[in-house]
Every structure is written in C-alpha cells, then in structure tokens.
Amino acid sequence: MYIVQIASECAPVIKAGGLGDVVYGLSRELEVRGHAVEVILPKYDCMRYDHVWGMHDAYRDLWVPWYGGTIHCSVYCGWVHGQLCFFIEPHSGDNFFNRGIYYGANDDNMRFAFFSKAALEFLLQSNKRPDILHCHDWQTGLVPVMLFEMYKFHGMGTQRVVYTIHNFKHQGMAGPDVLRATGLNNDAYYYSRDRLVDDFHPGAINFMKGGIVYSNFVNTVSPHHAWEARFSDIGCGLGRILEVHQSKFGGVLNGIDYNLWNPESDRYIPGFYNKDDLEGKAKDKKALRERLLLRDSDKPLICYIGRLDNQKGVHLVHHAIYYALHKGAQFVLLGSATEAAINSKFWHEKQHLNNNPDCHLELGFNEELSHLIYAGADMIVVPSNYEPCGLTQVISLRYGTVPIVRGVGGLVNTVFDRDYDQNKPLEERNGFVFYQSDYQALESAMSRALDLWAKEPEEFQKLVKQGMEYDYSWNHPGEQYVGIYDYIRHK
C-alpha cells in the first residue's frame, strides 16, 4: 500500500510530545512491513534541521488557493532517520510557520487549516495518489472534510482516510472565516450538527469533529481511552458524535520504536543492559547522578518525564517530589510547561530545591537527557488526570524502570499492579497503579513501590524483569493499522 501521513509533528525533527514519536514510529513500522510511506509536515523555522538528511526542493511552485487568491509555497523533501518527509513552506505575509514555535499562536486554527489545504494541493498537483491518508489530531481534522467535499471531484476519489486522535482536549475551533479561506464556503451546509458545527458553541466550526465525521476510520491511541471518550467527559464534548459514528471508531494502543528506545544500544547512555544482565543500568544511574550533581548514595531514584500541564496531574507530580524526598528517595524531573502559571511554579520549586543533593528539576525539553533518565532511574511516576495512551511508562518498562501510574486511559492497558491486578498472574505484573487523584492515593502506591525496593530487593528486580519482558514495540499496532487500512480500502 501507499500511505501518506499528514501531521504537525514527526520525531525527532519536529517533536513537542508523543504525537511526533507515533508518526515516526508507525511510519517506520509500515515500511518494514513493505508499504511505501511518506510524511507531509509544515516546514517550521524552529524544527531540528540537523535531523534531516539530503534536504532539497521537491516541488518549487505550489500555488494553494486561500480566500479568493492563492499562496505560493515551496515543498522540500528529505530523510528523517530513514523516513521520507515532505515539508511545506508557504511564502506569505502570514508567516504561518516562521514563528519560532510549533503551537501556541493566536491563529493556530488558520495556520493548520492552511497546512491541511496545502497538503491536499500538494498531493493533487504532484499527482500523488496514495491509497491511505493517515491524519492526526485537530491540526489535520479538515483534511478528510476537504478531500471528500472538494478534492474527490478533482481526481482524488479513491483515497481513504484514517484519523487518529491523540488528545481530545484540543479540538481546533474557528468561525465561518475558515470555510471562506479553505474554499469550503456554504455556511448553512457545514454549520449542521451532523457535520462541522461544535455541539456546544453554535458559532464555531470544530476541526476534530470534522475529522470524526468525514474519515473512513477514527481511532484514539488505546482501547481504554476509546471507551472513556465515548462514555465519560474525557471526550470533551465529542461523545455524541462518537456515538453516532461508533461503527468506525476504536482504540489502537501505541507502540514505541524499539530501535530508538533500546537499552542494549542507546547512544545516549554509557551502560548497555538487557533483562538478563542489568549491570549497565547501575552504570547509567551513576552517570545520571554525576550529570545532575546528585549525591552518590544507595537511595532509590524516582523520576518524572513529560509535559507539565493539567493533563499530566501537575499537583501530583509536585507532591511526588516532596513525598519521595520525605521517604528518603532521590527525585529527578524533566519537564516543560507552556502555561505561564505552571512554568513559574516549577521554576520557583527548582530554586527552592537547588541545593538539595537528592533532587534535580530540569525544566525544558531535552531528548538526549530523557534517555539517560529512563535508563538511570529505578521508578517513574505518571499521575495523569487523563492519558490517551502515554509513552513514558512504556519507554520506562523497556528500560527496566518500574512505573507508578494512575489507572486512566492507556495506562490501564499497559501497567498492571503488582499487588492488586485482577487479570494478570503475578509473574506478568509490571508496576504499581492507583486510581484516585488525591495525595493519599499517590502516596500509597509510591510507598508500596519504595517498600518493595528497600525490603524485598529480589522481588523488585523480578518486577523490573517482568516489565522488560513486555513487547510494546510497533509490531502489534503496526499489524492492526494495516488491518484497518485494508478494511477501509475494500469496504
């Protein structure tokens, strides 16, 4: 099959979070399975150009209709660690992708509506006719809308679309302007409850809803989150439309790239190891302590890696730091906050803990350091309020770092409590789970983990190995996505 992914991120060249990992990892897996995959991305000024090889212009004069006129774009192509990617660069006063940021501008809705339109124009004008377009999150929700309402009539009638939702919270909203800009026009038609209008804001077009209504298959990134999206408020108002389209909606658990995340060959860690020989992990712990100026000791080391925002349960992350220190453990945090209030709270905390030899807060995005932390830590906390899939607990399992997680979303599908899991036999359990979002719940799971570490080190080691035995590579999800592509092609 010929598959084109249209997305706003692809790791490591453009990575703000887990979406980038998934776009890259899934693309590689599909290629290994013998399919041809291309990725279409915006050409941001701030992307990591050092991760693109052989960048050259692929399509010099792409004219994209926008409002009544056109915007001139150039399309570049290059290889991101073996994956062929196309980067669209618009030349207009809007400066859509020259802002020094990926997201967070006031006109994000227009930036990504334009990108979606430009991606379709690029396919149309360059005569690319993939079997499958795979779109991700609100940024590309308008792709299937425009494909089936416009481009279908211009020679793109056989393309099928899979739409993957990584986060229901951000849905992309705009006024009727976006219909004018993209050429969809016809307000009365699109402002209907079974098409694009937001169920709760009658004046707004909802991009994600468009993606759900028009795509041939829709999924989120774990089976449990698919259930939550339909039957709880986690669907953020999209529950009704998911109900209407339930026959084409499901959950596919994410994988991680096992070549990139591999403690036996990771180029960012000094000690290599596997489940049968964990000596290298001790070396990594030592290296991590040295790098972050933590005192060398026989204390356990707990970490947190991830965005710092309400989704991730920041109040519990904050509490975990102090509870770990109180229990005689060390704590390392690697996180970045986009919200000013959260950012300043953690900067304040960082200053406060600056001289503590058992704690280090690293605020910012640092891919390389994240590898060393996954390898060097004994445990990771993931106390999310909601979590569509979650990659950090899965990466941790691969690195023999025991996850302590809140039982929501994909965390439920990947972490099984050592003491209480009802469905897995003892020898298949791999971490600690708590359910409530209060301090006591977190503390009880953390203290169970720390007690096991201190009092029954052999049992703790067993848990580490059991976690490393899980296969959360792209192998299985890759097969599931190919099954979905096949199904919608022949339906």
Ligand SMILES: Nc1ncnc2c1ncn2[C@@H]1O[C@H](COP(=O)(O)OP(=O)(O)O[C@H]2O[C@H](CO)[C@@H](O)[C@H](O)[C@H]2O)[C@@H](O)[C@H]1O
């Ligand atoms: N400061 C930092 N420095 C370095 N690396 C950092 C970092 N902060 C995060 N990362 C890395 O970014 C990735 C984050 O993965 P998550 O699953 O937490 O994604 P996120 O919530 O962004 O995405 C959404 O999409 C993904 C993919 O579908 C879902 O798993 C998830 O539930 C959903 O919220 C991991 O690879 C992690 O190591």
